[in-house]
Every structure is written in C-alpha cells, then in structure tokens.
Amino acid sequence: MMVGSEMKLPEDFLKQIKGVLGDSFPDFLNSIGQAAPTSIRLNHHKPISSIAGKPVPWCSTGLYLGDRPVFTLDPLFHAGAYYVQEASSMFLEQVFLHLGLASKPIRILDVSAAPGGKSTHLASLMHQDSLLVANEVIRSRATILEENLIKWGVGNVVITNNDPESFQKLPGFFDVMVVDAPCSGEGLFRKDPESRNEWSEENVHLCSKRQRRILSDVWPSLKSNGILIYCTCTYNPQENEENMQWLSEQHDAESLSIPLQNHWGIEKISYKTITGYRFYPHKVKGEGFFISVIKKNSFQDEVPIRTKRKPVLPPATILDELSRWLNHSENFTFELIDNYVIAYANALTGEIDKLNNTLRVIRSGTTLANLKGHKLIPEHALALSTTINKQHFPSLDLSLNQALAFLRKESIILTEYVKGYTLVTYQSQPIGWMNILDNRVNNLYPKTWRIRMQID
Ligand code: SAM
16 A cells, blocks of 8 residues: 555645644555545435445435445446446435535536536435426536436436536526535546646645636526535635635625535635535545535525426327336326436426526436337336336346346346336346347447446
C-alpha cells in the first residue's frame, strides 16, 4: 500500500490541506494511501439476497462490501438491482429525510447527472408521483446516464442533454435541485490519478468560476421556497462554502442544517451564514465530499403548465394488450411516438409536454414496445422497469453461465421453453428479452450494452 506522501500529491494542495487539518494531517495522508472502501446502493424495487455487506450508517440501502468483486460479471448489476456508488455521496438520503422531500409529489432537477449516482438515488428516494429531470450537458455522458437510469427502472424520469443555461426557460419549475458540480476532485485523489495530475490552484479557481456560472444559470428555475442541494467531491472552500456564501449574497437564500450523528465522523462547518458538511477519508468510511443545502426565500414567477394536449395514442386494438403489460396500468397514459409505445404517469403528462417543448429530451417515461405493423416487440426498458407485470410474460431464469452468455449477446441453447417473447431473468430479476422461434432463439439484449470483457 502506498502512503499518501508517496502518492505524489500536488505540493500546493498539501500545503493548503495541512493548514486546514493541523494535527490530523498525518491521518489524512495515511488514509489516502489506503484502498478506497467499496460500496453499493441497493434498488429496493429489485430485492436480492445474494449480496451481503455492512450498512452505510447514513443510507438505508447502502452497503459496504468486504472486497471489490468484478461487477461486470454479476448479472444482478446489469439488472439494476444495485448501483456501485461511493458511500459519502449517499448522504443525500439524510437531506431528503430531514426536509420531508419524499412525502409529497415534487419536481426535481439533477443538473449534472452523469453517470447517474445521484439520479438513481433520487429516483429511489422520491415520492412515487414525483418527477425527476436528470440532465447531462456532455452528450456521450448522457448516453451512460440513460443506460444506468433504464437499468434502475423507475419511470417518472426525463433525461435531458442541455447546458444549465437552458433551464432559464423554465422559471420556478422545480421544487428541488441537485447541483453536483464538476470540481477539482481533491476528494478523489486516492481513487483517480488523473484528478491528482490535473490539480492546480488555477484549476480550482476555474472550477469555482464555472460552479458559480452553473448556479446562476439554474437558480431561476427553482421555485420560491425551493431547495438547492449543492455538492462536490472536493475539500476546497473556494468551490464549496465560499460559492454558497456568494449565492446567498446574490439572492435571498438561507442555508439549512441537517442533523448528524457523532459516530458518522462527518464534519459540520460554518462559514459566515453558510452551513456545510465535509467528509474526510480519515474520519468517514467514504471518499472526500462536500454538501450544503440552501432554501430560496425570494419570490419566483412560475412557468404555466397546460394540461390540454393531444397525444398520439396507440391503435385501440393493442391498448387492451398493453394494459396487461404494466402493474396498475390505470395510472398510465400510453402514447405512440415514432412507432414506439411509451407509458407516462397520468399525473405528469402536462409537465412532460412542457419539458419536450423546452429542452433537448433524450428519453422520458417507460418505453414499452416497438410497434411493427400490428406486432408489438417488447423493449429492453420494459424488461427492466419496476412496473412491468412479470406474470404476463413467459419467463426463463438462467444460470450464472447462461446469464453471462446472454449478456454477451451470444445465442443460448435451451432444452425447455415456450415460444415467443420471453422475459429473461437471473435470480428472478429481469435482464432482458429473447424471442424463441421454431428453429432458433433471438437474443434481444441491446448490442451496445453487451459485456465485451473476456470471460474464462
Ligand atoms: N451527479 C453525478 C453522479 O452522482 O453520478 C456525478 C456528476 S460529476 C461530479 C459532474 C458532471 O458535470 C459530469 O457529468 C460533467 O460532465 C458535468 N459537467 C461538466 N461541465 C459542466 C457544465 N459546464 N455544466 C454542467 N455540467 C457540467
């Protein structure tokens, strides 16, 4: 194991952090020479029993694992039964709990959402009638975000690919927003050599300026009394509490406190009018992290939402069949868009129209099927959806080796089967579809998601 001092940390960073940490600096250095703990967050909609670990104290679905398995080789990972996420970030749950954000339907924006750690968590924490807009400005990263959210399977999600500035077209739209800003990454030094190489005082300054720009851009789309949750994976005050102080001076905003338990090891910091929470790897079992919560006190005009709309409905002949594909299908509106059938929660169709007319939407709702002539071809997103009516489809539970072959998009040899579209599961969790024909089996796993890793 390398000790922190052998790891070649930037000199100027060491000087700064030594000044802040004082006597605990050697412990900090020692901790970043250690291996980072491995943690996952379980998807409570997709219960599994085969993974055991120690609980993350501030997150009811968080688990520390004893060692780091090869997640790619676990079909449950591809089923969206859990998300691999470092533990400090899971503190988001405490903010939700303390502020009662899960108790009623709200609109949430995750401004910088890829690869999807906070978004999948928000989708699990939010009320079942809430709406989550998961946005990512970089197109290639938005594709990864999309894959992770499809796997997570929660339907009330809209994935967008916009610059934060675009949200100015939605004044007062959101009740809650998470700004998990791009940062200098000091908290990732032990995991990510690139963040060590890229660090400089100048880069910290540039990050701080970019964070202020992002905050200013999205602020108008937060409602009066709305909540902004700001977080970074850096310790640097310029990117953290100083930015929150700056935001509260620009606008009428109030910093909120979140109760802590002493044994968690999280450090509460007070800076002028701002309260924030810092996570150091020598004090918590997790990576470096900062979080602060601010409430908007000023009046904000709200964008009107029209509920009168004319969606294109799928042909009446297939509506009956579709209604059997989802649990509680009476809560959904089915729409036909470019020959794809999409299910939207009835309560959210007005909001989704507004977003479609305002932003670059990559995906919304749950895509159920591709309509080819009169035939419905079930979509992968349906297989992984938390609302699929599994009983309606023939299904086939695969062994580990078969499931890995399926995830590599190889053909599977079956001895017993029912013909037609079959839901493929592993330990009862859906991982995709196959179409079983007279003379062959078509593996419908998405080509771009297939496992490419060499397996012995
Ligand atoms: N929230 C994510 C999660 O929990 O998985 C991690 C987000 S990461 C810390 C920051 C994200 O900000 C990256 O996905 C990056 O592409 C995005 N980003 C980069 N420049 C940005 C900008 N100017 N405005 C908004 N987001 C930006």
